[in-house]
Amino acid sequence: MCLEAGMPLQEVSERSGHEDISTTNEFYIHITDKMKKTSIGKLHERTS
Structure with a gap:
């Protein structure tokens, strides 16, 4: 949940x-599925 919220791994x-x-x-x-969708959305924004 923390990573989904954008919290850096170090902070988690x-x-x-x-x-x-490590x-x-x-x-x-x-x-998570939400993270996958967010990543795909960001890729689409950069290629549009």
Whole structure:
């Protein structure tokens, strides 16, 4: 949810209490449908 809201991975990691950002990246990061749609929308804006 934090990443969907645009929060940087570093901040998500700190808020989760992880000492190393790789822990957050390895275990908690997944691409949601909303994130996919947002990314596709941004690509379309750049190519239009």
